[in-house]
Amino acid sequence: MREISVNDALALASWYTDNKRALPWRDTNDPYDVWLSEIMLQQTRIEAVREKFILFKKELPTIEALASCEEDRLMRLWEGLGYYNRARNLQKCAKVIQSQYDGHLPNDYDALLSLPGIGPYTAGAIASIAFSIAVPAVDGNVLRVVARYHKDIRDVRDPLVKKETEEMIQHLFQHEEVRNAASLFNQGLMELGETICLPKGTVRCDNCPWHKSCLAHKEKMVDVIPYRSANKERKIIHRTLLVIRDGNRFVLHKRPASGLLAGLYEFIGIDKTLSAHEALKETEKLGFHALHMKKLPSSKHIFTHLEWHMNAYEIRCEEIEELPGSDYIAKEKKELAHMAVPSAFKTYLDWYNLRD
Numbered sequence: 470m471r472e473i474s475v476n477d478a479l480a481l482a483s484w485y486t487d488n489k490r491a492l493p494w495r496d497t498n499d500p501y502d503v504w505l506s507e508i509m510l511q512q513t514r515i516e517a518v519r520e521k522f523i524l525f526k527k528e529l530p531t532i533e534a535l536a537s538c539e540e541d542r543l544m545r546l547w548e549g550l551g552y553y554n555r556a557r558n559l560q561k562c563a564k565v566i567q568s569q570y571d572g573h574l575p576n577d578y579d580a581l582l583s584l585p586g587i588g589p590y591t592a593g594a595i596a597s598i599a600f601s602i603a604v605p606a607v608d609g610n611v612l613r614v615v616a617r618y619h620k621d622i623r624d625v626r627d628p629l630v631k632k633e634t635e636e637m638i639q640h641l642f643q644h645e646e647v648r649n650a651a652s653l654f655n656q657g658l659m660e661l662g663e664t665i666c667l668p669k670g671t672v673r674c675d676n677c678p679w680h681k682s683c684l685a686h687k688e689k690m691v692d693v694i695p696y697r698s699a700n701k702e703r704k705i706i707h708r709t710l711l712v713i714r715d716g717n718r719f720v721l722h723k724r725p726a727s728g729l730l731a732g733l734y735e736f737i738g739i740d741k742t743l744s745a746h747e748a749l750k751e752t753e754k755l756g757f758h759a760l761h762m763k764k765l766p767s768s769k770h771i772f773t774h775l776e777w778h779m780n781a782y783e784i785r786c787e788e789i790e791e792l793p794g795s796d797y798i799a800k801e802k803k804e805l806a807h808m809a810v811p812s813a814f815k816t817y818l819d820w821y822n823l824r825d
Contacts, residue, residue, distance in 0.1 A: 471619045472637060475644050477682050482650040484678035485657030490664070493523050500574040500599035501532055507594045508555050508586070512773075515663065521550055533572050536563035544733055544809030551812065553733060558586025576600040589635070594655070603651035605638035607631055610662025616695035617666060620684035625695040669693070703776050709743040710736045710781035712765065712817060713757055715789045718799040719821070720757075721810070729772070734798070734810050736781070736817060748782045755793045761785040768816035781817060 489495065492515070494506035505525065509518045525546050529535045535543075538560065547556040562585045566574060574595060575581060581592040593606030607615075612625045615634050623630050642648045665673045669692040674680050685694045713720040713736075721734040739751060745762060752759050765781040789799045800808065805823045818824050 473615075473618065473641055474682065475641075475647055477679055478641055478647045478654055479650060480678045481657040481661065482653035485653050485660050489656070489660055493519060500595060502526070503595050503599045504574060504591070505559070507591050508559050509550055511555060512552060513550055517549065531572070532563045532566050532574070535560055536567045540732065541809055545807055548809055549812050553730060553811065555586065561585045562587065574599065576602070578602055578604050597652050597655045601652045603642040603648040605635045606655045606659070607635050607638065608659070611658045613668070613695050614658055614662045614666045617685035617691055618679060618683050620688060620690060620694060622694060622696055624698045626698050701774065703771070703774055705776045705778060706740055707742045708777050708779045709739045709741065709748060710779055710814075710817065711739070711748060711752055712736050712781060712783045713752060713786060714783065715786050715799075717801050718789060719802075719805060719823075720789065720792070720797060720799050721808070723796045723798070730811050730813065734808055736814060742780060745782065748784070752784050756791060757784070757786045757789070759784045759786055765820065766816060770813040777813060
């Protein structure tokens with residue numbers, strides 16, 4: 470793999486200093502901010518993270534506060550970001566940091582990599598940004614930038630491509646002037662991929678500090694590089710939701726402790742499409758006596774590897790006194806505002822105005 474020149478590396482660090490966006494986790498001198506933002510930003514857009522980060526830090530300002538937070542409250546704070554296991558691993562990691570590192574992230578790459586939920590990219594990001602340690606931090610944005618710079622036509626999903634990119638950047642850090650600018654260089658690569666060297670069709674080459682060196686730009690190949698093999702086709706699951714309620718309360722079901730949306734609350738769901746008559750029969754099986762029923766809007770939610778196509782019924786019952794088991798709860802609107810119900814059910818949360 471062709472090297473990035475020292476001049477280009479330093480030019481990128483300088484460009485980042487002059488052009489970086491103002492973000493709430495940036496330049497705070499708090500390693501917790503770097504760690505939290507990197508976990509939040511995994512597979513999530515910056516626009517979605519910005520306000521959630523501010524709220525999260527207001528509620529849990531320290532690693533100690535995160536480590537001791539109740540799970541339901543943590544899940545509620547994470548709501549809207551998806552991939553809820555990230556939040557669980559975040560807390561699991563916080564507890565280790567609390568017990569083994571006196572509540573402070575270690576300023577050592579290998580120690581960071583050993584922590585729960587922290588992989589090579591996140592460890593590299595924390596080490597370089599928070600502690601100025603000269604190690605690579607290679608994610609999808611960085612792979613896109615480097616592939617275009619090199620005119621590399623290989624599949625960026627290939628682990629070998631990522632490995633070679635990390636090795637190339639680590640070799641670049643052998644130059645003292647680049648090593649001393651490792652934090653700015655890594656953040657510059659990230660910023661370039663997030664704001665300039667965008668996916669095909671939206672790329673802004675004229676604003677790129679590397680446009681004179683980038684081989685894909687020179688040879689007009691930015692629309693075909695990087696090559697990324699197709700994702701597997703998502704599985705479609707048809708579901709029926711039963712929004713069972715009495716005058717004031719809604720019945721929710723707590724999902725199993727493992728698997729998709731583990732441990733979060735949902736409206737009662739059956740993994741098939743039910744007619745109104747079938748939905749009533751399911752309601753009766755659960756022990757609820759329906760007084761009135763109406764169809765609700767259909768909804769769709771896309772996960773990484775599957776889609777939920779949901780139809781739903783509101784089922785009004787007499788005052789709910791008994792629930793079918795310990796995984797079911799009945800809560801009023803004001804209580805539901807503080808419970809962790811994932812954004813997969815946003816259509817129905819909005820329909821009943823169940824969020825603050």
